[in-house]
Amino acid sequence: MSNERAYNFSAGPSMLPLPVIEDVAANLANYKGCGESVMEMSHRSAEFKAILADAEQNLRDIMNIPDNYKVMFIQGGGTLQFAMVPLNLLRKSGKADYVITGTWAKKAAKEAEKFGDIKIVASSEDSTFSYIPKVNREDFRPDADYVHITLNNTIYGTHYPYIPDTGDIPLVADMSSCILSEEIDVTKFGLIYAGVQKNVAPSGIAVAIMREDLIGFAKENVPTYLDYKIHADNGSTYNTPNCFSIYVAGEVFKYIKDMGGVPAMHKLDVEKADKLYDYIDASSLYNCPVNKEDRSLMNVVFVTGNPDLDKKFVAEAKAANLHNLGGHRSIGGMRASIYNAMPMEGVDALIDFMKKFEEENK
Amino acid sequence: MSNERAYNFSAGPSMLPLPVIEDVAANLANYKGCGESVMEMSHRSAEFKAILADAEQNLRDIMNIPDNYKVMFIQGGGTLQFAMVPLNLLRKSGKADYVITGTWAKKAAKEAEKFGDIKIVASSEDSTFSYIPKVNREDFRPDADYVHITLNNTIYGTHYPYIPDTGDIPLVADMSSCILSEEIDVTKFGLIYAGVQKNVAPSGIAVAIMREDLIGFAKENVPTYLDYKIHADNGSTYNTPNCFSIYVAGEVFKYIKDMGGVPAMHKLDVEKADKLYDYIDASSLYNCPVNKEDRSLMNVVFVTGNPDLDKKFVAEAKAANLHNLGGHRSIGGMRASIYNAMPMEGVDALIDFMKKFEEENK
Numbered sequence: 001m002s003n004e005r006a007y008n009f010s011a012g013p014s015m016l017p018l019p020v021i022e023d024v025a026a027n028l029a030n031y032k033g034c035g036e037s038v039m040e041m042s043h044r045s046a047e048f049k050a051i052l053a054d055a056e057q058n059l060r061d062i063m064n065i066p067d068n069y070k071v072m073f074i075q076g077g078g079t080l081q082f083a084m085v086p087l088n089l090l091r092k093s094g095k096a097d098y099v100i101t102g103t104w105a106k107k108a109a110k111e112a113e114k115f116g117d118i119k120i121v122a123s124s125e126d127s128t129f130s131y132i133p134k135v136n137r138e139d140f141r142p143d144a145d146y147v148h149i150t151l152n153n154t155i156y157g158t159h160y161p162y163i164p165d166t167g168d169i170p171l172v173a174d175m176s177s178c179i180l181s182e183e184i185d186v187t188k189f190g191l192i193y194a195g196v197q198k199n200v201a202p203s204g205i206a207v208a209i210m211r212e213d214l215i216g217f218a219k220e221n222v223p224t225y226l227d228y229k230i231h232a233d234n235g236s237t238y239n240t241p242n243c244f245s246i247y248v249a250g251e252v253f254k255y256i257k258d259m260g261g262v263p264a265m266h267k268l269d270v271e272k273a274d275k276l277y278d279y280i281d282a283s284s285l286y287n288c289p290v291n292k293e294d295r296s297l298m299n300v301v302f303v304t305g306n307p308d309l310d311k312k313f314v315a316e317a318k319a320a321n322l323h324n325l326g327g328h329r330s331i332g333g334m335r336a337s338i339y340n341a342m343p344m345e346g347v348d349a350l351i352d353f354m355k356k357f358e359e360e361n362k
Numbered sequence: 363m364s365n366e367r368a369y370n371f372s373a374g375p376s377m378l379p380l381p382v383i384e385d386v387a388a389n390l391a392n393y394k395g396c397g398e399s400v401m402e403m404s405h406r407s408a409e410f411k412a413i414l415a416d417a418e419q420n421l422r423d424i425m426n427i428p429d430n431y432k433v434m435f436i437q438g439g440g441t442l443q444f445a446m447v448p449l450n451l452l453r454k455s456g457k458a459d460y461v462i463t464g465t466w467a468k469k470a471a472k473e474a475e476k477f478g479d480i481k482i483v484a485s486s487e488d489s490t491f492s493y494i495p496k497v498n499r500e501d502f503r504p505d506a507d508y509v510h511i512t513l514n515n516t517i518y519g520t521h522y523p524y525i526p527d528t529g530d531i532p533l534v535a536d537m538s539s540c541i542l543s544e545e546i547d548v549t550k551f552g553l554i555y556a557g558v559q560k561n562v563a564p565s566g567i568a569v570a571i572m573r574e575d576l577i578g579f580a581k582e583n584v585p586t587y588l589d590y591k592i593h594a595d596n597g598s599t600y601n602t603p604n605c606f607s608i609y610v611a612g613e614v615f616k617y618i619k620d621m622g623g624v625p626a627m628h629k630l631d632v633e634k635a636d637k638l639y640d641y642i643d644a645s646s647l648y649n650c651p652v653n654k655e656d657r658s659l660m661n662v663v664f665v666t667g668n669p670d671l672d673k674k675f676v677a678e679a680k681a682a683n684l685h686n687l688g689g690h691r692s693i694g695g696m697r698a699s700i701y702n703a704m705p706m707e708g709v710d711a712l713i714d715f716m717k718k719f720e721e722e723n724k
Contacts, residue, residue, distance in 0.1 A: 006397030010404040013605060021391045021399055028387035029380065035368030035683060037383055039564035039610065042372040042686050075437035075566060076587050079601040083585035114583050197602050202401035204437060204566045204604030221476050223445035225438050226585065239441040240559050242566030243375060244606060248401065321397060324404050 007346035010324035011154050011299060012177065012198035015341040020251045038247045043240050051243075052236065055250030062253060062261050065186050065209055072208040072231040073246050078104065078176050078195045081206050082111035084226050085148065085172055085191065090116040091217035093143040097121045099164070102129045102153035103330060108174060109148070119144075128331070129156040131291035135164045146170045146190060152178035154198070155328040157301030157335065158294045163188050170214055177298050179207070181269050181340060183262050190214050199298070199339045201249035204242040256340070265340045266297075272338050272347045273297040279351050285358040303333035304361075310334060313357055320353050322346075369708035372686035373516050373661060374539065374560035377703040382613045400609045405602050413605075414598065417612030424615055424623050427548050427571055434570040434593040435608050440466065440538050440557045443568050444473035446588050447510065447534055447553065452478040453579035455505040459483045461526070464491045464515035465692060470536060471510070481506075490693070491518040493653035497526045508532045508552060514540035516560070517690040519663030519697065520656045525550050532576055539660050541569070542618060543702060544628050552576050561660070561701045563611035566604040618702070627702045628659075634700050634709045635659040641713050647720040665695035666723075672696060675719055682715050684708075 008015045031038050034047050041048045056071045065071060074080065085108070090096060094116045098109040100123035112118045121140060122133035140147055147166045152159045154177040163185075164171065170190025179194040186192065191210045197203035210228055218227040230238045236246075256265055277295060280286045286302045288295070304310055310333050314326045327333035336350055370377045393400050396409050403410045418433045427433060436442065447470070452458060456478045460471040462485035474480045483502060484495035502509055509528045514521045516539040525547075526533065532552025541556040548554065553572045559565035572590055580589040592600045598608070618627055639657060642648045648664045650657070666672055672695050676688040689695035698712055 003392065003395070004397060005392055008398050008402055010402070010407070013402055013404060013602065015402050016399065018391065021401070025387045025390035028390065029383045030365065030367055033365070035366060035685065036370050037378065039383070040370055040372070040375055040377050042375060043565065044691070045372070045686065075439065075604070076442070077437065077601050080438070080585070080587045083587060087585070111586055114585070195602065202604075202606045203405065203602045204607065223442070223449070223476070223585070223588065224473055225442045225445060239439050240375065240557065240565045242437070242564075242604060242607070244564040245566065245604070323397065324407065329406070 004321065006321045006323045007342065007349055008323045009336045009338070009342070009350070011328070011335060011337045012195070013203045014198055014337055014339050016201070016248070017252065017255050017341045020248065020255050023251060024248060039244050041243060043237050043243055048243055051247050051250055055246055055253060058250060058253035058257055059207070062180065062256055063184065063186060063209070068212050069186060070210050070212055070215060070232040072210070072228065073205045073236040073241055073249070074208055074231055075205055075242055077197075077203070077206055078174060078193070079107075080226070081174070081193045081208065082108045083114075084228065085146070085193070086112040086115040087222045087226050088218045088228050089146045089170065089172065089191070089214060092145055093117075095119065095141055095144045096146050096148060097140045097144045098148045099123070099133065099135055100125060101132055101150050101158060102156045103328075104154065104174065104176075105150040108150065112148070116145075128289070129153060129158065130289050132158055132160050132294040137165045137167050140166055140169055144169050146172050148172045148174075150174045152176075152296050152298055154299050154337070155331065157288070157290050157296045157299045159296040159298075161293050170211070178296070180256060180262055180265060181297055182266050196245060196249055198337070200252055201245045204245045205249070207249075268344070269297045269338070269340065272342065272344055273300060276300050276336065276338065276347055276351065279354065283354070283358060285362065286354065298337060298339055300336045300338060301327060301333065302336075307332055309361060312361075316357065317353055322350055322353055366683065368683045368685045369704065369711055370685045371698045371700065371704070371712070373690070373697060373699045374557070375565045376560055376699055376701050378563070378610070379614065379617050379703045382610065382617050385613060386610060401606050403605060405599050405605055410605055413609050413612055417608055417615060420612060420615035420619055421569070424542065424618055425546065425548060425571070430574050431548060432572050432574055432577060432594040434572070434590065435567045435598040435603055435611070436570055436593055437567055437604055439559075439565070439568055440536060440555070441469075442588070443536070443555045443570065444470045445476075446590065447508070447555070448474040448477040449584045449588050450580045450590050451508045451532065451534065451553070451576060454507055455479075457481065457503055457506045458508050458510060459502045459506045460510045461485070461495065461497055462487060463494055463512050463520060464518045465690075466516065466536065466538075467512040470512065474510070478507075490651070491515060491520065492651050494520055494522050494656040499527045499529050502528055502531055506531050508534050510534045510536075512536045514538075514658050514660055516661050516699070517693065519650070519652050519658045519661045521658040521660070523655050532573070540658070542624055542627060543631050543659055545624050558607060558611055560699070562614055563607045566607045567611070569611075630706070631659045631700070631702065634704065634706055635662060638662050638698065638700065638709055638713065641716065645716070645720060647724065648716065660699060660701055662698045662700060663689060663695065669694055671723060674723075678719065679715055684712055684715055
């Protein structure tokens with residue numbers, strides 16, 4: 001038992017801003033004096049409608065989402081999005097092109113193969129996804145219904161250093177692990193989706209931001225819940241949404257706005273990541289296997305080269321109040337996820353620990 | 363602004379036990395001294411695994427769920443279950459029989475029609491769903507893959523006074539608005555599902571309790587997230603679940619256990635409902651349109667017979683700290699949802715208000 005909060009480097013669910021948590025806790029039994037907890041609120045009540053409308057408006061403001069895009073809060077996480085994307089967007093040729101940059105991109109493509117003709121146009125699997133392939137307009141099938149990318153790769157610590165040019169083909173991007181960490185020109189995308197449990201809110205919703213003219217093409221035999229049109233036409237309340245996650249997401253959007261918006265978050269994210277990567281690159285114990293220009297600001301992957309030493313690192317870090325530094329169970333090693341809510345002090349504490357560990361284990 | 367909590371008669375999301383809310387609030391920034399909020403916890407961490415295992419075990423204990431049933435926590439609410447049921451259980455003849463006792467039963471049947479040969483074997487729509495039809499084994503097609511019922515009808519305030527005998531045909535029941543309010547013989551059902559936002563937890567999960575031998579029949583083209591086997595085989599963590607709702611659900615299961623289990627809840631529910639129905643039946647202003655033996659313990663529907671007066675009632679009740687007494691937008695009138703977490707004091711306050719309103723409006 002401790003009153004001290006840990007620095008939690010989990011890849012997701014992950015840290016939330018402490019002022020948001022404290023405000024949620026203070027309002028938990030009686031939200032702003034309305035007599036109810038948000039956990040108990042009818043999704044059709046005036047109070048919750050205001051929470052939902054504010055959340056959407058604040059997200060629109062901080063991401064500069066144009067009016068011809070719909071914003072939806074949908075349950076089922078990225079996994080359900082992997083199915084919804086093809087079930088809604090395979091609307092003409094039934095073809096879609098995927099770029100494979102990690103485990104989640106692969107899963108997205110595999111799910112899409114259930115429903116259409118899917119082509120892998122590029123993959124970095126040959127080098128354990130340590131880089132982002134260059135793809136150009138000519139790489140895509142001209143009649144593809146959409147192109148799918150995973151902008152940030154949580155497991156392998158990579159991030160696209162460019163947005164692929166797909167011409168007239170709608171570009172779909174999974175931004176689960178980088179949304180709100182960088183300014184994005186939404187108009188370059190047909191659909192952006194992101195599970196909220198990394199950079200936004202407690203798990204249990206995905207945000208979908210979709211160009212209106214792409215909505216409404218799900219076939220009749222698509223399950224109702226998997227039709228974007230149902231969510232868009234009903235303002236995310238066709239059925240009872242995950243009200244609590246939407247509420248906390250809205251509080252985080254407000255917090256980001258108050259902190260100076262996405263550019264301010266990005267500046268801090270760059271400072272945190274640069275400090276950590278610079279330390280790793282200068283170290284004689286630690287090594288980051290990721291191609292420099294493709295490195296993620298959010299997920300910093302590193303290894304000692306000795307799997308037993310990696311395990312020791314993760315265990316001793318946990319004891320030092322630095323949680324969840326193990327790499328994904330599929331690749332091992334270490335991973336420090338430093339999303340927006342991770343303060344600079346957490347990165348400093350991690351580097352101090354790494355120095356001490358290096359000293360003790362050389 | 364008020365420090366007073368309201369009596370919230372919402373049909374869902376709805377009241378949670380205050381001791382649970384207060385405990386969640388006290389642990390929100392730092393769960394039991396582990397340094398993290400449950401909202402921030404990796405779903406693969408030891409801490410969350412314990413929360414999930416405890417939640418499942420406590421639900422098994424209070425519902426007497428046999429070992430040959432799997433318990434799953436799935437996102438997407440009842441609406442996604444409406445699709446998952448046929449997509450998983452239409453496994454031989456492709457036929458299923460539905461009993462229509464309200465709006466949600468109708469929606470369940472309509473969704474199933476996308477995927478198979480659905481027969482409506484009985485319906486009480488002819489009398490605005492004011493009663494539960496009697497159905498017998500002979501009413502079902504012998505080769506039906508399953509029979510679907512909605513045990514409690516939230517909008518119309520009805521509840522099955524019996525469990526239909528379906529012989530060897532698996533019985534599927536939506537128990538969203540009555541789960542944990544009465545002892546249920548789970549072995550009579552092939553699948554029980556319930557959105558948690560009425561009697562269990564904040565919105566964003568459905569609990570599914572499914573006989574093992576019925577799992578594993580989804581066709582290959584079913585979206586991965588909609589295959590019960592994926593959830594069953596991975597202990598509800600194939601992908602990131604709605605961790606926070608699972609946590610609060612687990613706290614509510616523990617609370618019910620501590621209070622004496624489902625029989626104790628049922629006893630209190632009967633006392634609350636009897637008191638309210640007795641008052642309504644004796645009143646000269648209010649009328650309950652529901653057939654006496656089919657009345658719900660959870661959702662008490664009543665009208666004055668004058669829609670304008672009904673609206674006045676709902677508005678004045680809200681001002682008197684009695685929230686969400688309006689009937690469903692499809693039928694109007696009044697509805698008092700008195701789930702497990704509504705204390706007797708709430709029912710007493712409602713009856714006092716009804717008396718005063720009757721006095722002022724006769």
